[in-house]
Amino acid sequence: MKIWHLKIKSETPIILNVRKRESDIEKSKLTKDELEEWELNKKNWSRKAELNKQDEVVVPARWFMCALEEVCKRTRMVPHFATRKTETYTNYVQIFTVISNGKPLCKRKDLQPYEAYTNKTPNTKKRSMIWTIRPMVENWSAEFDIIDPMGRMKKEELKQLITYMGLYVRIGDNRKHNFGAFSLTSLTLIKEKGQFKC
Numbered sequence: 001m002k003i004w005h006l007k008i009k010s011e012t013p014i015i016l017n018v019r020k021r022e023s024d025i026e027k028s029k030l031t032k033d034e035l036e037e038w039e040l041n042k043k044n045w046s047r048k049a050e051l052n053k054q055d056e057v058v059v060p061a062r063w064f065m066c067a068l069e070e071v072c073k074r075t076r077m078v079p080h081f082a083t084r085k086t087e088t089y090t091n092y093v094q095i096f097t098v099i100s101n102g103k104p105l106c107k108r109k110d111l112q113p114y115e116a117y118t119n120k121t122p123n124t125k126k127r128s129m130i131w132t133i134r135p136m137v138e139n140w141s142a143e144f145d146i147i148d149p150m151g152r153m154k155k156e157e158l159k160q161l162i163t164y165m166g167l168y169v170r171i172g173d174n175r176k177h178n179f180g181a182f183s184l185t186s187l188t189l190i191k192e193k194g195q196f197k198c
Contacts, residue, residue: 001191003148005145006145008185010137011182012180015172015173016111016134017048017172018060026038035130039131039132046109056105057104059100061099067170068098069094071165071168074168075161079152079153081152089153097146098144098146099144099145099147100144102144111136113136116134142182159184166182
């Protein structure tokens with residue numbers, strides 16, 4: 001087993017848009033005009049951020065895990081222990097556990113609004129555009145612990161994947177417009193044990 005600690009810092013602002021059942025139920029009872037009014041209230045749109053118990057904004061660890069799986073698919077990096085040329089790290093990283101481990105991005109009250117028209121009914125042919133506001137943080141940083149139970153991935157391989165992820169996959173909402181880009185500032189092995197030595 002290997003446990004890695006990593007730090008990332010922003011290259012572009014991150015937009016947060018976490019769906020929550022409570023908010024979905026609230027909005028489902030509103031008319032279009034009421035919905036736009038609901039969006040303009042900071043108390044409402046700031047709830048779209050991932051918040052800890054101290055009402056501070058954090059990056060969900062699941063976002064980083066999903067991005068790690070995506071970057072393995074895109075790069076098709078062949079593991080150094082592969083027995084065939086078509087093998088990639090895509091299946092291997094699915095056994096990883098990612099844990100948020102660092103200071104929050106900011107206080108909820110410090111969130112900035114990102115405003116845009118969005119489709120109220122994206123899964124239907126009928127388009128109903130509404131004005132929405134999503135929480136945004138301009139300058140941010142985050143820390144994660146990655147647990148690799150098998151301990152077979154090399155530091156250089158993980159570093160390459162995370163570097164590519166920050167540039168081309170990114171995290172958060174509206175990634176296709178280059179939001180959520182980041183750079184890796186440090187990657188440290190904090191624990192290693194078991195039979196696999198890389």
